[in-house]
Amino acid sequence: xSGNYIPPLAERPSVTVDVVIFSLVEEDLRVLLVRRKYxxxxxxxxxxxxxxHPNESLEQAALRELEEETGVxxxxxxxxxxxxDPDRDPRMRVITVAYFALVPYDAIQHRPxxxxxxxxxxxxxxxxxxxxxxxxxxxxxxxxxxxxxxYSAVGFRLLPDVxxxxxxxxxxxxxxxxxxxxxxxxxxILSSGILEExxxxxxxxxxxxxxxxxxxDDAIAEVKTRRLFP
Amino acid sequence: xSGNYIPPLAERPSVTVDVVIFSLVEEDLRVLLVRRKYxxxxxxxxxxxxxxHPNESLEQAALRELEEETGVxxxxxxxxxxxxDPDRDPRMRVITVAYFALVPYDAIQHRPxxxxxxxxxxxxxxxxxxxxxxxxxxxxxxxxxxxxxxYSAVGFRLLPDVxxxxxxxxxxxxxxxxxxxxxxxxxxILSSGILEExxxxxxxxxxxxxxxxxxxDDAIAEVKTRRLFP
DNA sequence: ACAAAAGTGTTGAGAGTACACCCATGC
DNA sequence: GCATGGGTGTACTCTCAACACTTTTGT
Numbered sequence: 001x002s003g004n005y006i007p008p009l010a011e012r013p014s015v016t017v018d019v020v021i022f023s024l025v026e027e028d029l030r031v032l033l034v035r036r037k038y039x040x041x042x043x044x045x046x047x048x049x050x051x052x053h054p055n056e057s058l059e060q061a062a063l064r065e066l067e068e069e070t071g072v073x074x075x076x077x078x079x080x081x082x083x084x085d086p087d088r089d090p091r092m093r094v095i096t097v098a099y100f101a102l103v104p105y106d107a108i109q110h111r112p113x114x115x116x117x118x119x120x121x122x123x124x125x126x127x128x129x130x131x132x133x134x135x136x137x138x139x140x141x142x143x144x145x146x147x148x149x150x151y152s153a154v155g156f157r158l159l160p161d162v163x164x165x166x167x168x169x170x171x172x173x174x175x176x177x178x179x180x181x182x183x184x185x186x187x188x189i190l191s192s193g194i195l196e197e198x199x200x201x202x203x204x205x206x207x208x209x210x211x212x213x214x215x216x217d218d219a220i221a222e223v224k225t226r227r228l229f230p
Numbered sequence: 231x232s233g234n235y236i237p238p239l240a241e242r243p244s245v246t247v248d249v250v251i252f253s254l255v256e257e258d259l260r261v262l263l264v265r266r267k268y269x270x271x272x273x274x275x276x277x278x279x280x281x282x283h284p285n286e287s288l289e290q291a292a293l294r295e296l297e298e299e300t301g302v303x304x305x306x307x308x309x310x311x312x313x314x315d316p317d318r319d320p321r322m323r324v325i326t327v328a329y330f331a332l333v334p335y336d337a338i339q340h341r342p343x344x345x346x347x348x349x350x351x352x353x354x355x356x357x358x359x360x361x362x363x364x365x366x367x368x369x370x371x372x373x374x375x376x377x378x379x380x381y382s383a384v385g386f387r388l389l390p391d392v393x394x395x396x397x398x399x400x401x402x403x404x405x406x407x408x409x410x411x412x413x414x415x416x417x418x419i420l421s422s423g424i425l426e427e428x429x430x431x432x433x434x435x436x437x438x439x440x441x442x443x444x445x446x447d448d449a450i451a452e453v454k455t456r457r458l459f460p
Numbered sequence: 461a462c463a464a465a466a467g468t469g470t471t472g473a474g475a476g477t478a479c480a481c482c483c484a485t486g487c
Numbered sequence: 488g489c490a491t492g493g494g495t496g497t498a499c500t501c502t503c504a505a506c507a508c509t510t511t512t513g514t
Binding site: 005006007009011012013014015050051052053054055056057058079081082084085086093095097 | 309
């Protein structure tokens with residue numbers, strides 16, 4: 001029958017959470033990486049993560065890691081996938097539950113203890129060599145982010161509380177890696193009802209001041225997908 | 231910095247895989263449940279699962295559980311979600327990686343050891359009380375299955391190798407819980423190119439014999455979703 | 461010939477896509 | 488007044504959704 005095997009303590013895997021933290025920096029989609037110190041991967045970059053504590057849920061663990069690294073608490077986070085190949089960590093069996101998070105760059109607290117040599121924001125389109133299977137994890141997170149952008153409204157979570165339509169469009173263009181038509185973008189996003197005008201305009205910058213918008217969190221964030229079958 | 235906490239052996243969670251096994255039985259979408267024996271949930275129904283062995287991947291563990299219960303080896307399986315609330319198992323900390331599988335009912339080996347009192351196929355639309363958080367897991371699996379049906383081609387995985395379009399349409403109707411238009415269904419699925427005619431016809435049953443089709447596994451299984459943004 | 465299931469086309473509505481010019485502001 | 492980015496409408500195409508009758512077989 002099933003599940004007669006009960007693993008002895010020594011054979012229990014460790015469980016970690018790792019978090020792919022996305023942010024938009026200098027017109028680029030970047031992820032936060034930390035430099036590893038005390039293991040076979042010492043000196044290599046990795047996505048932040050750590051062991052799950054005995055009395056916290058997986059999501060709480062991910063949020064804790066996220067706050068430790070960025071100081072941010074109210075963010076979009078989502079479980080991505082669980083990676084558990086027996087030899088993904090050469091030291092021992094480690095199963096990691098990967099999350100991804102979307103953080104507005106202006107909300108991040110760059111803490112005094114931060115050392116540029118220890119943490120850094122790297123373009124997802126040009127990553128350094130990463131420890132473990134973290135390259136695979138980041139690539140999977142990017143695929144999922146792109147996919148989610150196409151049928152839900154998560155794009156806003158990378159922007160400040162208020163933003164212009166051009167800024168939003170630019171965020172989509174960066175992530176999707178393609179240019180979008182301005183008129184179609186504006187019509188579609190405004191008709192979806194997920195934004196509301198703030199009544200204010202953006203004063204900085206050149207040219208005509210742009211209307212500032214805000215995300216309506218009472219809006220229905222999903223859109224019907226095109227079905228393969230009728 | 232991050233991840234200074236290293237859990238002592240005794241605090242390491244156990245890791246299991248649980249598999250929601252779907253099949254179509256008697257014009258109903260059902261899941262395989264097993265009766266638990268030796269724990270606080272003894273006598274209750276649960277989805278099959280067990281501990282991850284030291285040298286197998288998570289997917290291998292899920293496939294092993296699946297084969298132990300059904301005898302089937304070549305099936306559609308997909309990681310669903312990882313459930314890890316600290317108190318989801320009252321005895322100890324257990325983190326479970328849930329999978330869901332689609333199995334054609336005619337491929338299942340009902341093994342001689344099977345006792346109807348110990349395993350059974352239950353309608354997902356009318357489940358008995360389930361152990362742990364397994365109700366939540368099954369419901370999440372159904373949501374995911376419905377969602378996948380709409381933009382990919384997994385429906386075939388619940389049918390025999392060859393099948394008629396009416397059988398396929400019926401499978402979709404059962405899972406989605408709604409009637410579909412025959413002409414639109416046939417047009418769309420045939421134009422998508424994921425099926426090929428076998429040239430044979432189904433002889434059994436009343437009425438005009440139907441053409442038998444086969445899934446083309448070289449076909450592109452996904453379809454473009456309707457984007458929220460242009 | 462009749463019961464039972466298989467198979468087949470058309471039309472109207474709505475959404476997607478492509479495309480170019482005027483507007484408001486700061487310097 | 489000019490440079491800069493903001494903001495706007497229309498026409499064509501394609502996909503979706505609704506809808507009813509003929510064909511093939513077994514009895």
